[in-house]
Structure formats: C-alpha cells, structure tokens
Amino acid sequence: MADFSPANRTLISSATLARPRGKVIYWTVLSVVLVVFTLVFVGPLYWMVTSGFKSVHEVLHNPPTLVPKDPHPANYKTAWTQLKLARLLWNTFYYAFGALAFQLVFDVTAAYALSKLRPVMGNVVLGAMLATLMIPSAVLIIPQYMTVLDLPLLHLNLINHPWAIWLPTVANGFNIFLLKRFFDSIPDDLMAAAAIDGAGPMRTLVSIVLPMSRPILGVVSIFAVVNVWKDFLWPMLVEPDPAKQPINIGINSLSQGVPQNVLIAALAISALPTLLIFLLFQRNIMSGLTAGSLKG
Known part of the structure; x- marks a missing residue:
C-alpha cells in the first residue's frame, strides 16, 4: 500500500x-x-x-565530423614535445599544491578559531570574510598586482615568484565558511573531554578535530587545486617568464604557429588531470559538501 x-x-x-x-x-x-x-x-x-586525433583540414571542416576519419595519435605526442607540456604540468602542480598547503594551514586554523575558540567579534570577522565573496574577482586584480609588485612592509617584488600565486589564495572566505560549518557539527562534549584530559587548543585540533574532518578537508583540497589549475588572468600577469608559467598560460604563450589539431590535443592533455581528480573523488566531494549540514 x-x-x-x-x-x-x-x-x-x-x-x-x-x-x-x-x-x-x-x-x-x-x-x-x-x-x-x-x-x-x-x-x-x-x-x-x-x-586532437584529426587532421587540420578535418578540424576546420563544417559541419564537424563526429568520429575522426583518419586518426592521427601522433598529434598528442607532438603537442607534448612541441609545447613542452611536461615542464608546464610540473609548474602547475607546484603552484597548485603549494597553494593547497598554505590554504590547509591558514584556513583550517581560522575556521577552528571561529568555530570552537569563539574569539571576540568572531561573527563580525566571519561576516567580513563572507562579504569578500560578493566582490568580483576582476575588481581585485589591480590592488593585488600592486601588492605583489611591492609587498607592504617588506618591500619585495614577487613578480615571477610562486609567492605571487600562493599569497592571494591563502585566505579563502568560502573554504573557511565550509570548514567552520563542519567544525560546528563536532560535539562540544568532545572538546570538553579533551580539555579535561589536559589537551590544549592546538592538540585538540590535531588529535581530534582534523581526524574527524577528512571529508571536508578533501573538498577544500580539491577546490584549492582546481582553482589554481583553471586560473588564467592572474598567472599571466605575475608569471611572465615562459619557464615558470603554468599550463594554461604556457599553452597560450607557445601556441603561435602551432597547428590547431596539435593545440587542441594539448588542451585535452591539460584538462585530463582535473577531470581525473573529479572522477576519482566525486563521492568525497558530495559527502564533504553535505557533511556538517545536519547537527546532532
């Protein structure tokens, strides 16, 4: 019935x-x-x-063909060598996982402080962080560029240095909000029990909070890597040296005189790592986004 x-x-x-x-x-x-x-x-x-398997003539054919008539697998090999994709991929991994390391350190500690330590005017600080999400990223390009051009107090020029990519990604309001929402769902009884056993705030974070936070840490990690991987405008401004450019900028810089089929093959190779990350961790992404949405 x-x-x-x-x-x-x-x-x-x-x-x-x-x-x-x-x-x-x-x-x-x-x-x-x-x-x-x-x-x-x-x-x-x-x-x-x-x-990427088609000839130049077939790529430009209108209407486009669904299946390559005469596949050219060598296009991918040519793209790998001619556009120096191995070096570009290494640069991109270096920038992406460097940004990930800094985000995990600073965003996790910020979210933990706002959620469990409850500082004075913590809600005001959180509201200010969330307000930054309403600002279009294009508006921040010039202030960020002036900052990395002459770092305040230290007066360092970070152009052509990885710090120019890492520093703007450290404080991510969205990731801090996700982490805080998850930390809010951790029972306060566990925190009190740890305090009774003599654990300080940092020991509690490392021994109790972080082991329980693997789903949301996986989500934040994926977001951090993908955001750096897909960024184009900012790395183009702060990494003008072709030897230090990530893959998106490197392909654009080295694409002059490259046949379109080879260029498309290079784009397919550049998209493969992020596609694999999503396919391998899609379950973690969904479980992490929904974790902490219900308390109790």
Missing part, C-alpha cells in the same frame, strides 16, 4: 507512479533529461579529445 504521509511526498505521487501510464511518462522524461544533460556536459569534452 502506498504511503501518503507528508514525509514521503514527492513531485510525482506514489499512486501516479503505480499506474502503467505514469511509469512510462516518468521514465521517458527522466531518460530525456539525463541524455540532454549528458550531451551538454560530455559533448565539448568528446569534441576536444576527438579533434
């Missing part, structure tokens, strides 16, 4: 789904929606990967 209680109400009632016509309509609509959204998201990736 169908359950019509308020807790089990959905967009389509159980009685409608129990009828043959209702089942047909439901599964038809669901299948169409899944196919359309799959094509929208997977279509560009498929076009990019397959175009």
